[in-house]
Amino acid sequence: MSETQDHHQGNEDAATYDVEAVQAKWQPVWEALEPFRADDEVVRSGAREKKYALTMFPYPSGDLHMGHAEVTALHDVLARYWWQRGYEVMNPMGWDSFGLPAENAAIRNDAHPADYTYGNIDTQLASFKKYAVSFDWSRRFNTSDPEYYRWTQWLFLRMYEKGLAYRKNSPVNWCPNDQTVLANEQVVDGACERCGAVVTKRELTQWYFRTTAYAQELLDSLDDLEPTWSTKVVNAQRNWIGRSEGAHVDFVVDGRDEPVTVYTTRPDTIFGTTFMVVAVDAALADELVTDEQRAAFEAYREEVRRETEIERLSTDRPKTGVDLGVTATNPVTGQQIPVWATDYVLADYGTGAVMGVPGGDQRDFEFATVMGLPIVRTTQPPADFEGDSYSGEGPTINSPAAGVEVALDINGLPVAEAKARTIAFLDQQGTGRGTVNFRLRDWLLSRQRYLGAPIPIIHCPVDGEVPVPDDQLPVELPALRGADLKPKGVSPLGGADEWVNVSCPKCGGPAQRDTDTMDTFVDSSWYFLRYCSPHDHTQAFDSDLVNMWGPCDIYIGGDEHAVLHLLYARFFTKALRDMGLLSFDEPFSAYLSQGKVINNGRKMSKSLGNGVSLGGQLAEFGVDAVRLTLVFASPPEDNIDWADVSPSGALKFLQRAWRLSGDVASAPGTSPDSGDIALRKLTHKTVHEAGQLVEVHRFNVMVARTMELVNATRKAIDSGCGPADPAVREAVETVAILLSLVAPYVAEEMWERLGHEPTVARVGWPVVDEALLVQDSVTAVVQVKGKVRARLEVSPDISEADLEAAALADEGVVRAIDGAAIRKVIVVAPKLVNIVT
């Protein structure tokens, strides 16, 4: 584009501007001006109101790509709009530079993670600056900087003190490729969220955050977030937390003092219970099994342990299990039932034991059928139902078997009432109670990988787990230069003998550091707090500043983090609030999830060879055109198929807008008052609507309105009021300001050509003259039997009677009525008349 020559005859202003030159010209000017530096004092003094605009910080695993370009382009529209509206906007950026994505990329490139990571950060920083996002670079940090992770470790210790961080032995998700454990949230359809390898289970002692302590609040607050958060994400979190209401029911098992408690959501089906099933991998099963059945049980357990998660999750394979040889007593009916072990019951949900009701539950039905256990119907099937295994909804027909006397009568009651009565009965008997269960599990945070914050705990043979004292933080990651950092299943930190072997802070005896590192998501669970006081060396964050800037007024990112980062950050916020470190309940007041950039209907990927390089697009069309393309393509939430959009069209439009600035023939500062009224009205209407559209995140329509203004201004110059009319200057200046949200280089260039100083980004939103929003005439539609037959130009304050009369007098309307009798006339002044014959 830069070599395009101007050969246009007759109009010297119809040149095209040099994209590269304009970018090179303004970048250093902005660098010097720092127009987007957020000042704490301005907010503290009340001089301006604050806005906190946050967009997800990148992993430094390469240069920026199309996805980054999209999210920052969208985000920047809002941030720059808020500046123009007179807010003090904090719009920080940094790097999420610990963790698997960066580490794996480094290993692939045969580099030490630290070198590789920091090299990429430099590359991305330069790209961001060229891309001209309104970030406040004075606040940047990297989560892998010791000054940052010192405080990540500090926060871990506060969690530990509160019992919110703990260690336990449990079967955990294991990624055989990345050679590390994974949180539940990082397992998608039985595979590793990062690399796609099939996840297996391992029994390991690992660190957890007690997210379940906040399950109910995390769920409840979603109601408040619903109006301003992406519905997709709210829905995903609700499903993930997975609240269910039911009951705990105690079954006495022979040969055991403590009863075995089961969890059920349908206590009303207790009369249909014909067996009990226990999760085969739960300690309870091992405890209950009789000596005679032990061999069979252990063989079965071995078989189950060899299954992958994917096999285990499959619901369409036949049920398996083994009889544990003991019997349990139904606390309501007193009936004796067998106890089995199976893999379809989960050890870590509910109590790991279930009452088997084959007449009411599909899975129990399948199990009973395979094992030859009795089936008792519990609900009334529809009249046309044939068979024995109906398990749908319907009035309960639960009642005790013949000869059993029970004081609980729920036969024929609706399910909800039957449940309530059964729970009340169990409660009174002392054999059960109503309870609530969540699908959400605690967050497994240890990782057996190098690139992360070391867990600041020392294991002492005498004192057990001993926290590293605060004044010894950070526990710095050993450099391990020259060591093999490839994943091997145990943390590479274990190989750093000098680092590992320390004396116990309590007793001074020989002890070892915990060698695992923290999940990257720990780093990102509080980074938005650190931005408020990024260079404070005395504390993780300044609570006063956090309470002043927070919570974030907008957060934009991808919904792949719906149940990961977004849930963890919410958990951290609530936990820190309860520690008195901050005063709000939720970190992100509004969340906008942006779609993906795809190509030809498919995700961009190396293997498909359909990747579109951001650098290539920027070189061909320039920053502004790429940004405009991304913003204009669709609503922010929708995916953008690069094959469907036109960056060349965007560039064409920008050139068109730019050309207007060369046509303006009035002097800077000319009052628009005497300008062409029609153009002035359009200008003011456009500003008014554009503001509203940005507020509701309809950025694509905002661009469309700007295009209309450009088109109308072009017409006004060429065949209307002419280039010297003050309204033309007003319109073009408005275009420059509107474009400053999307295409900062062109906007700045236009602003200069209009005779102004930089920077257009901070000149302020144009003031709308309300008088100019009033229209002199509107088009009223006249319908006959719902079909449009005429359009009338009428005054906006025409009376209903006058409008009706005008409509009935219209020639086309008379023809359409064709002499038929008028039954009814609906008049909605000044917009519409509908005549019914």
Next chain:
RNA sequence: GCCGAAGUGGUGGAACUGGCAGACACGCAGGUCUUAGGAACCUGUGCCUUCGGGCGUGGGGGUUCAAGUCCCCCCUUCGGCACCA
């Protein structure tokens, strides 16, 4: 199976509380100016039409003077959850 979102021209997408469906673009067609056009500008572009008009927002019903928008049923696509008892 459970929960949620969405279906509008050849394409991306507009349409505020029910009130002119298809804004703004892309693409395509024609034109003006040009040595030239992958430049600029102008015109046209939902479908059908006997040029009166008729039909059109996934399908079928309904409410209403009036439905892309509200209600019921169905179909399709996408997303979340899922042997969670």
